[in-house]
Amino acid sequence: MPILSVRHVTVYRYRRPVSFGEHRIMFRPRDSYDQRLIEATLDIDPLPASVRWMFDVFGNCVAIASFDTRSDTLRFTCGITLDHTPEHAPVFPLAxxxxxxxxxxxxxxxxxxxxxxxxxxxxxxxxxxxxxxxxxxxxxxxxxxxxxxxxxxxxxxxxxxxxxxxxxxxxxxxxxxxxxxxxxxxxxxxxxxxxxxxxxxxxxxxxxxxxxxxxxxxxxxxxxxxxxxxxxxxxxxxxxxxxxxxxxxxxxxxxxxxxxxxxAVPLHGSYFGLTSDDLGMRVDVAVTETSAPDLVPAH
CATH class of the missing domain: 3.10.620.30 (C8orf32 fold)
Structure with a gap:
């Protein structure tokens, strides 16, 4: 039963400082019998004015970030640690x-x-x-x-x-x-x-x-x-x-x-500026096996 760590970084860059609309973030894994969330962190730069959490119609955990600042860069860094129980030779007990x-x-x-x-x-x-x-x-x-x-x-x-x-x-x-x-x-x-x-x-x-x-x-x-x-x-x-x-x-x-x-889009939102202001997005995801911290449920 490996302990897996995920680091998910998304960076948006702009030609000049722009303002931002709400961003919807779907990164937090679903707790289940085959994967148990130990820790989850979310860092956003620039710091949002507010972050609220909700469950969508499918029970997915979603964060909604609102902003009141301007910037030429918007970065989301998500960190996850979970206990993963793989089925190496799955046999399904069908009706x-x-x-x-x-x-x-x-x-x-x-x-x-x-x-x-x-x-x-x-x-x-x-x-x-x-x-x-x-x-x-x-x-x-x-x-x-x-x-x-x-x-x-x-x-x-x-x-x-x-x-x-x-x-x-x-x-x-x-x-x-x-x-x-x-x-x-x-x-x-x-x-x-x-x-x-x-x-x-x-x-x-x-x-x-x-x-x-x-x-x-x-x-x-x-x-x-x-x-x-x-x-x-x-x-x-x-x-x-x-x-x-x-x-x-x-x-x-x-x-x-x-x-x-x-x-099920992992991250989407809007900015207020010209189309030409958008310099693109970069996504980096690293999933590694790691040693476990104290195995307590994530907050």
């Missing part, structure tokens, strides 16, 4: 009726799952549908875990990871056509593919632990990361990282969950 695909959800779950089953992106020519169904054998029946693992590893093996600095997410049809994308692009493709098969899926944002920055093990480190959660009867929400072919939570630190990736 008997869900061990093989296709399966259905119970009537008591559907009101809460229905929006996570709805498709969010256009697929006029059913390309994502056809891609998702290519993992199903001709007789139409397959172990549910095998189907989702094959889809996860299929993206890992057949698509090329490409870090993108542009805002937003590539639509899944484009990702499928180009066979390349960022972690958030792959997450959205798999999420839409899973939904096309009638399963509930959601977008997960957080951090990736990659010992020694080993590219043979993982790609997508050095910034925030994205993957998919799928709801399986008897097992609950299970995580799949198509960028790295990970099934389960190994090396994944969950921060935010959402129905749509636009609801």
């Amino acid at each position: 008997p009726h869900a061990t093989h695909y296709p399966f259905g959800y119970g009537v008591e779950d559907m009101p809460d799952l229905s929006r996570s089953i709805e498709r969010q992106w256009p697929d006029t020519h059913h390309m994502v549908d056809a891609w998702a169904r290519s993992f199903i054998p001709a007789d139409g029946r397959i172990p549910t875990q095998d189907l989702l693992a094959d889809m996860t590893r299929g993206i890992r093996c057949n698509f090329t990871y490409l870090a993108r600095s542009e805002k937003g997410v590539q639509d899944p049809v484009t990702t499928l056509r180009l066979k390349r994308g960022s972690c958030r692009d792959f997450a959205v493709l798999m999420m839409e593919g899973v939904r096309s098969l009638g399963m509930a899926a959601r977008f997960v944002s957080g951090y990736l632990y990659n010992p020694r920055n080993d590219r043979d093990r993982h790609v997508g480190g050095g910034s925030t990361h994205a993957w998919v959660g799928v709801y399986l009867p008897g097992a609950g929400w299970i995580e799949f990282d198509p960028t790295n072919g990970i099934v389960g939570n190994r090396d994944l630190i969950r921060v935010a969950i959402a129905r749509d990736p636009r609801q």
